[in-house]
Amino acid sequence: MQKFEITGHKDTRSGFGEGLLEIGRENQQVVALCADLTGSLKMNAFADEFPDRFFQSGVAEANMVGVAAGLTIGGKIPFTGTFANFSTGRVYDQVRQSIAYSGKNVKLCASHAGLTLGEDGATHQILEDIGLMKMLPGMTVINPCDFNQTKAATVAVGKYNGPVYLRFGRPKVPVFIPEGQEFIIGKALKIFNGSDVSIFATGHLVWEAIQAAQILQERGINADVVNIHTIKPLDETAILESVRKTKCAVTAEEHNYIGGLGESISSVLSRNFPAPLEMVAVKDTFGESGTPDQLMEKYGLKKENIVSAVDKVIARKVNS
């Protein structure tokens, strides 16, 4: 088994900030808007270097989304920045009509997604955003797993023509994706090769999946671990290739099990290659205040939960 080295601990939002600066330097058409969370979104560097291309929008997200859509008329590539909750649920109709239905090239960049936002509690911990965004026709949905992948994804979405929802988080988490690794939208990233079970993970749960796979290997179970950073369009080929080999799957995400990655993969399998599937996800509930670690443990999103899900799904495979 390939060993994944942790090269540091960084927040994925800082990856976004660096990526935004990089694509901003590369392409003058890139502009950015932020709803009074410039520091939280790590957009300061861009705002400082390109003050004419940065629009402070205040606590007025609906307008920010609309202005971003308008900026595309004239060739601009707008990146909006606010928390995940305010990037999606709060402005759903604006995203739907002004961006998705109007086919505008806007990048909705959302930090503080999921439980790992921590102490602020459930008002800010959106666990429904992937579902909301993936249901919109034409919307690309990306949830990178660490600093390096978030940075690379930010640059990649700036080069892609079409609306994108880019979801990342607040806390410092292990950095394990190699710096400079190419990010290909819609192409799953194989982490480990294995033949006993497929583990499909996105966002912060990818590191948990890697750790789970290492625990499982010590017990003689070889997991095929796949990083699904792009939830839409989904890499159905990679998913089916893996499950045709392993005959069972576990999904892992920091999101409600309804509307998330697990549901998308379940749909792919049921339409193409029915196989037992278990989901490691939030079980249709809101979050609460606490440290990120406490919350991930309480809501069952740790490596141990992935291991248990693997045991369960392998038992189902054997019995079926």
Added chain:
Amino acid sequence: MKLKRRKYKTKVPHSQAVRLFKSFQHCQAQSAISSTFKADLNQSNFNHSMANSEELKKICSQVRRDIVRMVHAVSSGHPGGSLGCTEFMVALYFEILKHDPAHFEMDGTGQDLFFLSNGHISPVWYSVLARSGYFEVHELATFRKINSRLQGHPTTHEGLPGVRAASGSLGQGLSMAIGAALAKKLNNDGRLVFSLHGDGELQEGQIWEAAMFAAQHKVDNLIATVDWNGRQIDGDVDDVLSLGDLKAKWEAFGWEVLEMDGNNIDNVISVMEKAKSRCGKGIPIVILMITEMGYGVDFMMGTHKWHGVAPNDEQKKAALSQLEETLGDY
């Protein structure tokens, strides 16, 4: 035929819109109307030729026929606001905008742009787009029908030339127009962005977010117009959710406010030209445009009932008898 203006009085005597309108009619010295507005009215006939004005009125009559026939054909759509905004839309597309209907492209580089925020008055927009050359006039017959580019509410989705954003869910067009205006500034494109909004639409909070933003960012290449007909689906705006002192509201949000009589095409052109001359001064501009919903068809005026109701066969006949066919029906 000669249209009679303001045949009906509103049922809401306290409506600010009505007070403003009455003051315009009677030119009372102590009226609520601003002195600049009166000056514009006095100048209106000097800004363009009467012949041109007569031509534009003929186009208005044809556009109104298009509106009535389009909504009648599918027994749905919004004739009231469409009829009320006809002079504005005709003046815009045939006199004010610098645009190239035969070569529509999304970015509109080097051209003036228009955004219809109150997308439900799509019939009047489709008619002026077709009549000004964005697409063939006969396509108006497809309005609201299956496989049409002329959706009930405007959209870019079907690739209709002239449309740059979907609208229908209200309150979103001002933000979109502001974004397009900012893009023009970034591109050193000196052309302007125009937008139209319903008065009922101003009840949407996003409008006021956008109003704050435009003032903050000195979006001074934008001219927003409010169709201030005082009526919305459920009744008079003052009864449904009053806008209060609308002029004071916009001014408090940092905008320069102009006023015009939206059913007087000379005045529309005059005030629009004035608005253009006020651009580039660091302040966004809004025009409060008094109109009569249903204007041009007597039985559709003086009520909110024709906001979103199509005429039946008999009503269509009655309506068309009041509207001269000047350019040929589609």
